Amino acid sequence: MEDWALARLNTQQIDLSSQSQLEAYGQLTRNELVSICSQLNCDAAFVAFHHVKDYQALGGLLPQQVRWLDSKLQNTDIAEHRVYSGINNLISALLDDSAYLDSVFTQQQFSNVDNALGASILPQQALEALRSLTEYSLAMSQPCKVGDTWLVLGVITHKSLALVLDKHAYHLASSLELQALSFSIAKKDRQYQELFQQLPIPCALIDNDNRVTRQNHVAKNCLSLELAASVFTLLEVDDHPMLHDTLHIVREGLLRQAWCEVPLLISGLRTWFKLSFCHALDEKGQLLMLAEDITERYRLADQLSFHSNHDVLTGLPNRVQFELLLSEALQDNDSSDACVAFLDLDQFQVINDISGHQAGDELLCQVAKRLKLLLRKGDVVARLGGDEFGILMYSASQESATMVAKRICHQLSEHEFQWRKVKHNVSVSMGLAKLDKNAGDIYSVLSQIDASCRLAKEEGRNQWHFYNEDDPQISKLYNQMLASVDIIGALALNEFELFYQLIEPLEKSETGLHMEVLLRMVQKDGTYVSPAVFLPAAERYNLASRIDRWVIEHLLKWGAANLEIWQQLAMVSINLSALSLGDQKFMSWLEMRLMVEPELVDKLCFEITETAAVSQLDQATALIDFLQPLGCKLALDDFGSGFSSFAYLKCLDVDFVKIDGQFVVNVCQDKGDKAIVAAICQLGKEMEFEVIAEFVENVDIGYLLKSLGVDYAQGYAINKPQKLSSLTSGQRTPWLISDASFYCGADI
Template sequence: MAESTQNLLKQALTYESLEMDSPMSMLMIDSVLALICKQLSCDIVFAIKSSHSNNTFSPSLDIVDTSTYKVASHSTKHFSQQNLLTQAIEQNKDLIDLVLNLSKPLHIDQQHSSATTEQEQFICQFFAQSIDKNLAISHLEITPAASVGNVSVVLIAMSLQQTTVTIDSQPQSCESFWQSVLDEHCFHLAAAFELKRLSVLLVNKEKQYQELFSHLPMACALIDVKNLVVLQNQVSQNMLKFEVGQSLFDCLRDDDHALLQDTLHIVRQGVLRQAWCEVPLKLGISTHWYKMSFCHALNSQQQLLLMVEDVTERYRLADELTFHSNHDALTGLPNRVQFEGMLDELLASDEAIPACVAFLDLDQFQVVNDLSGHQAGDELLQQVSKRLKQLVRKGDVVARLGGDEFGILMYHSDEVSSQQVAKRICQQLCEHEFTWKKVKHNVSMSIGIATFDPKAKDIYEVMSQADAACRLAKQEGRNRWHYFSSDDPQVHILYTQMVASVDITGALALNQFELFYQLIEPLNHNEVGLHMEILLRMVLEDGSFVSPAIFLPAAERYNLASRVDRWVIDNLLKWGSENLNIWRELSMVSVNLSAMSLADQKFMSWLEMRLMVEPELVDKLCFEITETAAVSQLEQATALIDLLRPLGCKLALDDFGSGFSSFAYLKTLDVDFVKIDGQFVVNVCTDRRDKAIVSAICQLGKDMDFEVIGEFVETAEIGVKLKTLGVDYAQGYAINKPCPLSTLKSGIRSPWLAVRGLDNMIYDI
């Protein structure tokens, strides 16, 4: 038996018998059944094998029956009966299910049967009815199923005799012997079939995985401990051109070896289960970027699985994005970001490289856009960009800073060489003909140049100097250049304003402004509440204040005025809401609006919405605009009046008389107050002409129903004189100097001049 069992297991594991239905497999089963017939001296032996499907992707066995059945038989005689019984068993699934689920051996002979249950009786009846009428079952033994893994086996042994022959009962020992032999063979068969099933499964899975590995859409390879390629799939062969036995490092640049080595080390040492790196590989004449991911292959050779993804397109797009982020899309020149980056590098360099920076502004560019359209303007910018690159020295950098503004960084340059470049540009561009749809346009540039100071606190210092010089060149008539010199008073003024504009932007961002107030004193009538004008101061880091005479011109020149006006109005209304008791005591609060704010529709829309949400505050507000702004933007000034009147706000004309050419616009503007320009007030006590002008304005106010305010009241005598001339209000240092709004504790007025006149004058600064 041992020899037969060993042979059985050997045959079960041989390559030739790995296929379950192979001739070798069938021969093995027949040999075992023949051995059983010989040992038991029986006529027929049946083997019923049940095994579950090898498909690992099948659903749960509890839900779907994936079992398959095989019935094999061997007979020493009664061959026709063997075939009939085998077919009958194969066709009766209910019988097979009952046999495979027997919990104990089933014995049948002519003397007795061990069938006790209805299912066992059905089995006995099936075999009794299935044999030939001339034959009778002298002995039948059925084993319980022997199950090993996914395989179950049942053995059925049978002896038949002619019905005319008297059958002696088999001794009890024969039944035990049959059971013992059948049980042992049944278990060995089940074990052999399970081993064979597992062997087939392993071989099939190996083939399956190799097939999957070969057809994966991603390049994959196995890498041994020496970093050599030992296996790769089809995609890897086509894409990477690796050779089996080739080192991964062969296609890498020397500089990338350390990165790949570190990635491999991280996985092999178990720091991470998976790690990746992105490296360029040179394949032929081109270089591609690949993402190499490594993980353990989970085999005894300690190999790594390499998965490779081509990321060349991402790197190309990243390079393209980097280019676009540093270059102007229209002209292809470096943009402001890259230009400033170059200046930063120059400033941070330890080498004191002499350099100059030029700012260039295309003259009358807006005319081209207005007459010929933006498409013509774009074409002009492209042509100018090409010409500028041709006209600068080798190594100089030309950049488009925005709109029609360009910049040039001239390395190893001084005042003489930089002005030579500027002269060449002005001469050549002036001769450049630009024609668009038969319309000719003149081309010229204004250029400002500044020496790059390596000791400057930042790059914006030299950029502001070049920009100021450029603006001066434009003011002097265009198509010329100007070199920045701190000794030039005109350039110094422009430069101071530009620096102030930078400070304004920072102050707005950091809330570094403070509101002040100055009283406007009634002269000819008594008021309970204060009438005052809101003023603005910029706060420096040391706590000192910057006069608006310095930063407001810069705000208007660099389009920041409306942002400043918004800050003033917003913070004034916040103060009013937080100090509502004081606000209610006030008589009038005047706020200045710049001409730029009048022309800014976005600002005007914001102003309307901001005032509408403060119904308790707006009726005390009076907005001041200069006479120059009102005359130059009469339509916008009228729109402001239309906006303010329904809300209960007042309107005042500031600096009245500075333009003093015509009063025609006063018929259109329905103003509440007119503030006489201070130049007519400071000498009103001694200059009869100033006195006459003030008197005329007062008479005009009476006739046109507006009140008059005199500015620059620096002495009490001026105040008294204005009162006698009919001026309604006075404002100046003689009354009070501007004070922080945060210090105002009451809105109740204390009279400045006594009603009885100069004898009882109260003077309080």
């Protein structure tokens, strides 16, 4: 700007880095001041202004007629320099004193710089400047504020004039405010554009025709979008409705912002993006689109879904996925017949025991690969758990499924598995069944193939068996499997009930009852299921220890709740299964449970079968060593069922031996049974254990057993099993008349 124009620009309103804006702002001010000089016929005009609370200024001193100044002043160069310098100094003095600008000005002429009013208002520096302008008069407007612009307008003339400047000041203030707003808008738009380009995610503006009107550099590089192209070109046709609905929600104002996750076609590849839309707040009604790459999240989700539906070791579908496929096939009425198979590796535990679990894992992987090669195209093989596999054969008849089973059994039997120079034989047992569309659920089908597989194992392994509901062996196994399901449900819902049956002393005059605790399963209709039905299933499917735990837990709870009755009892017998005897977890629980019931345990007697004792002699001995310090007794049940050798009795310090019922039920008619019972009684006297006879069905048997030396009798002749909850007293009522004069054995 020229020497006679002074500018101090507000950096908050004017971009000093933009020379074009600076020149435009100065040109506006000069033009306005020239117009004021022309309208008022004055020699010069200046302005001092600020924005808001920051005192900054733009001033201009413009000659009306330079030639006029030249003709009036004797020394033109000196006069111009003195005039311009004086007025510039005046403006500087005014702007440097913010308090002066805050004061209320009154329009005033200064023909004499010593005027009292002028001297009292103007700052010292302004007075010094005016002294150099004694030939001129000064007039100033009142402070004027328009928007954020506040200014004072002044004019200088060589003669005394009465001027009204407020209107001109307001007009000038309005012009400067509009210019400042224009600069501000331009600056904000420029900042918006810079921010739009600097955003680290793809951004684009979408018009009402869904075409791209603007995009940042990231969008151009990542999305390969072209200006004026429709955003729908990025999507496959099937995904268009989702994007259309999202745009409609925002445009109709249902939501301020909406988004959708869709795969975009970028360079021929499907890449998942989250597209978010909101109004761009412009007059064109455009939408701002933000695109977030979520491919990695979808990849991780797919990976997680894979792991949740596939076996980690073999990569095959797991039980969850297999059951889902099976369920879909069962519900698909339009599909043709299908067959299902269940495979179980033979003697797999032997491989784990000899070569370790790492070898077992390697074998499972090899078997999985072989199975996939041996199946038909489209069939599915899954690992159901452990060494168990499932196969779903679509569009398969019994004949075609049988051919697949033969091929698998043959090929795997020839598979050589070697681990660290140790060779193992490999074979499988398979159960197959048609996928019955009338089956209630998939678990019925799974039970069928499981029963068929178990039958194949029992028939010698390395073979297959197709399910046939008319096969009595299959029917038995199948019913046991169904019973196992009922057992699990009964345990969870406490659908069992405790019963008791008396064990009557034949010689002793005990005052308290000696009884055996029995178990019944309660059906929904209130009827009871005999242990002969559900206990074999419990043994087969490893549920026996869970049943034993339920019985002991509920018996002790009953004893604690009925302590007076409990204390009257002489003995309470509980059966332990062979599985419980070999279950270390169960035995640890039993030890802890009994130790917290010191007032109850001395009445307990645990019964184990002879078969369990012989097969698990070490565990039986450990049980005796554990029970004796607690005061508990041990009984050997079903004694004589094996009858191969009594040598093991030397290792077992049992308290009672229960004669197997087959030797008792006909003892009055069969001399052999009578001799066996007598021999066991003699053995009991020699080895100091007491003898209990089961299946006592009449009084005659009781008297004969008494004469043979049997200590206790148990059977329907004494009493039938009753609910434990119905027991109101632990006192005993004698069963036999001690002085009976005859019994059935007299005729033998």
